[in-house]
Amino acid sequence: MSRTSPLERYGPPIAVFFLVIALWELLVRAFNVQQFLLPAPTVIAEAFFRTTTNIFNSAAYTIRSAVFGFGLGAGAGILVALITARWTTVREGLMPFAIALNSVPIIAFAPIMNNWFGSTNPLSKIAIVAVITFFPMMINMVRGLTLVEPAKIELMRSYATTPLQVLIKVRIPNALPYLFNALKVCSTLSLIGAIVGEYFGGPRDSLGVYILQEAQLFRFDNAWAAIIISALLGIAFYLVIIGLERIAIPWHASIDKQ
Amino acid sequence: MASVVSLKNVNKFFGPAERPTTIALKDINLEIQPREFISLIGPSGCGKSTLLRTIGDLVEPSSGEVLVNGKPAHQARINREYGMVFQAPVLFEWRTVLKNVELPLEIMGVPKAERIRRGREMLRLVELQHFERHYPWQLSGGMQQRVAIARALAFRPELLLMDEPFGALDEITRERMNAELLRIWHETQTTVVFVTHSIPEAVFLSTRVVVMSARPGRITEIIPIDLPYPRNVETRESPRFFELVTLVREALRKSEEMREELELR
Amino acid sequence: MRPSPALSLVLIILALLIAWELIKLIFNLDKRILPHLWEIAVAFSQPARRGGPPLFSVLFEAALYTLRGALLGFAIGALLGFILGTVFAHVSLLERSLVPYVIASQTVPILAIAPMVVIWLRGSWLSVPVIAAYLTFFPVTINTLRGMRSPDPRAVELMRSYAASTWQTLWKLRFPAALPAIFTAFKIAATSSVVGAIIAELPAGIQQGLGGAILNFNQYYITGPERLWAAILMAALVGILLFVAVSLVERVALRNIVRAA
Numbered sequence: 001m002s003r004t005s006p007l008e009r010y011g012p013p014i015a016v017f018f019l020v021i022a023l024w025e026l027l028v029r030a031f032n033v034q035q036f037l038l039p040a041p042t043v044i045a046e047a048f049f050r051t052t053t054n055i056f057n058s059a060a061y062t063i064r065s066a067v068f069g070f071g072l073g074a075g076a077g078i079l080v081a082l083i084t085a086r087w088t089t090v091r092e093g094l095m096p097f098a099i100a101l102n103s104v105p106i107i108a109f110a111p112i113m114n115n116w117f118g119s120t121n122p123l124s125k126i127a128i129v130a131v132i133t134f135f136p137m138m139i140n141m142v143r144g145l146t147l148v149e150p151a152k153i154e155l156m157r158s159y160a161t162t163p164l165q166v167l168i169k170v171r172i173p174n175a176l177p178y179l180f181n182a183l184k185v186c187s188t189l190s191l192i193g194a195i196v197g198e199y200f201g202g203p204r205d206s207l208g209v210y211i212l213q214e215a216q217l218f219r220f221d222n223a224w225a226a227i228i229i230s231a232l233l234g235i236a237f238y239l240v241i242i243g244l245e246r247i248a249i250p251w252h253a254s255i256d257k258q
Numbered sequence: 259m260a261s262v263v264s265l266k267n268v269n270k271f272f273g274p275a276e277r278p279t280t281i282a283l284k285d286i287n288l289e290i291q292p293r294e295f296i297s298l299i300g301p302s303g304c305g306k307s308t309l310l311r312t313i314g315d316l317v318e319p320s321s322g323e324v325l326v327n328g329k330p331a332h333q334a335r336i337n338r339e340y341g342m343v344f345q346a347p348v349l350f351e352w353r354t355v356l357k358n359v360e361l362p363l364e365i366m367g368v369p370k371a372e373r374i375r376r377g378r379e380m381l382r383l384v385e386l387q388h389f390e391r392h393y394p395w396q397l398s399g400g401m402q403q404r405v406a407i408a409r410a411l412a413f414r415p416e417l418l419l420m421d422e423p424f425g426a427l428d429e430i431t432r433e434r435m436n437a438e439l440l441r442i443w444h445e446t447q448t449t450v451v452f453v454t455h456s457i458p459e460a461v462f463l464s465t466r467v468v469v470m471s472a473r474p475g476r477i478t479e480i481i482p483i484d485l486p487y488p489r490n491v492e493t494r495e496s497p498r499f500f501e502l503v504t505l506v507r508e509a510l511r512k513s514e515e516m517r518e519e520l521e522l523r
Numbered sequence: 524m525r526p527s528p529a530l531s532l533v534l535i536i537l538a539l540l541i542a543w544e545l546i547k548l549i550f551n552l553d554k555r556i557l558p559h560l561w562e563i564a565v566a567f568s569q570p571a572r573r574g575g576p577p578l579f580s581v582l583f584e585a586a587l588y589t590l591r592g593a594l595l596g597f598a599i600g601a602l603l604g605f606i607l608g609t610v611f612a613h614v615s616l617l618e619r620s621l622v623p624y625v626i627a628s629q630t631v632p633i634l635a636i637a638p639m640v641v642i643w644l645r646g647s648w649l650s651v652p653v654i655a656a657y658l659t660f661f662p663v664t665i666n667t668l669r670g671m672r673s674p675d676p677r678a679v680e681l682m683r684s685y686a687a688s689t690w691q692t693l694w695k696l697r698f699p700a701a702l703p704a705i706f707t708a709f710k711i712a713a714t715s716s717v718v719g720a721i722i723a724e725l726p727a728g729i730q731q732g733l734g735g736a737i738l739n740f741n742q743y744y745i746t747g748p749e750r751l752w753a754a755i756l757m758a759a760l761v762g763i764l765l766f767v768a769v770s771l772v773e774r775v776a777l778r779n780i781v782r783a784a
Contacts, residue, residue: 104714111751
């Protein structure tokens, strides 16, 4: 196993970052690209500092929907997985169905939620995010709880353990890497879900509506500033999960290999 | 003295009872006394692993009686009277070495301080006391298997069941582990049932070698090993060692030939 | 006896339909919350607009339209993902410098960029496959990379011992070894491409697809909720169909490969 130094690991991506920003600025200026196509990074930065309050208010609303929906959906997914992992027949009947449902573009249900709860009610966004995050979490957790090395179960059997002990000592720790993979997927999905929900109707102070409106009013620098912020939000959300993963499952070998 | 393990007319079939597709074990009779070291040896598919698992109540026999310490095997498992070591170490990758050794104690509800004390003692026994905070993937294969042995011995069972524990190790590590195991066996006064397909390993370790044949899995011969203790490198080079190895090899070949004759008929 | 997967699927769907009606009955839900199943079924056969063709044929056309965008996006994304994954598997420096951005690209809520893509492509239909491809390429890239790295090092050494070229090792060893992982990605990507196609239609203002239909019927939800439900069910069907289609291709392509898990 060759360990890469921090420079080898973080150097190239950081170099790419500055290269791309510099090239972007340069090309936009050199070819005099019109703003509606692509504003220069400096122009976007300027717009950001001009509209900070607006962007942060909108972002706060969207984050709240995403986080609450994420907690609800992922929590329910974990709970259902824990219940179904216990009964083989239920699980085997349910899994193909869950996988089929997972292939449904659930985002299409966003307008239904808007109609149920009212499009300016945060519950409508929370609900759609919860539904979107539920299936990946449940499917991954069921896999994690059931794809256990048979010899580990046999070892526990030799200790005459109860099913509850097997669950706590073997199945749940075994499922943790699957849990974090699902959390990573869900972190991205939750922001997409919240923003799409806003597209079908939401309060003015939300990222989805804000970006759309600024673009329609030809204030592309503002729109881009909000886009960059939502991108950074997505990345931050993802990094938080990775951070938690490192704390929660330091034993996971693939972390070290990464 | 009462037997630690007593097998009477044990049979194990797979498939339907009236027309079994495989006869894994046929008419197995064996008595194992306290402090014995028994090796089960035979070709692949002779049912030696199945036999070991019936003793541990991980596999139920189709007929016959399996007693451990005078009780049915099931009761012995519930009482946690044996420790088990598999071919793979089967360590929990989310636990440190010490926590892995503590696992059975945790399940049995031993208080934390006592658990740690006993876990450290076991790690000293397998000479891994400096690795208690490591995770399994940081250890070599031989070290991982030593952790598995420490775990099996942690609750001081009177019986140790080992299923080809050194099968995946290289010859040099394996010989060192053999000597180590004998020392542990000596120190802990445990009875051991040991599955292997290495003839020198069986001879070096055992008080008796049980030779089995395949299809159906039967005991064809039991060879007592009279090598003196302590057994060490010189033992492996002694003439008596070679004689016994040859004896076991011939017993294995004979059982093979018998089976072939049976099949031809 | 265990019921076959197909049978249990039918049973579960039946149970779900019954549950739907039961929930509606017990909580006495209004049509605007949950229409009767038969109301949705009837809506399919009735004209969506006065004097227009029945809703079913309208939605069928819309589904075909969206499917076209999704399929083209899937094809572009799958190809791009495969190429990227293969390149990353062979060139470590590119992998280290670009993979973080490939991952970051997916943490960006795609819909935030969608309006800009529409502007770049001057509102043309192409923005649909482009956004579908954006969601598709990611799982394919990552799984291709992992799959290409998956062969036993000894198998790689064997190829070296034959003095096989990089191309030969790629096609005879790495590609077949990567196939199961690639198909797993294709199945994820199938759904993503439909999601991408539907949400791409929203900012583009495209009326002919399912996204347009959903947006349109959403405005008339008060008077005719069953039409929005019908459109959404159609979208669900497209997603499942594409998933099943990829699964069938997978089964044929991998029939000789023993499934590892």
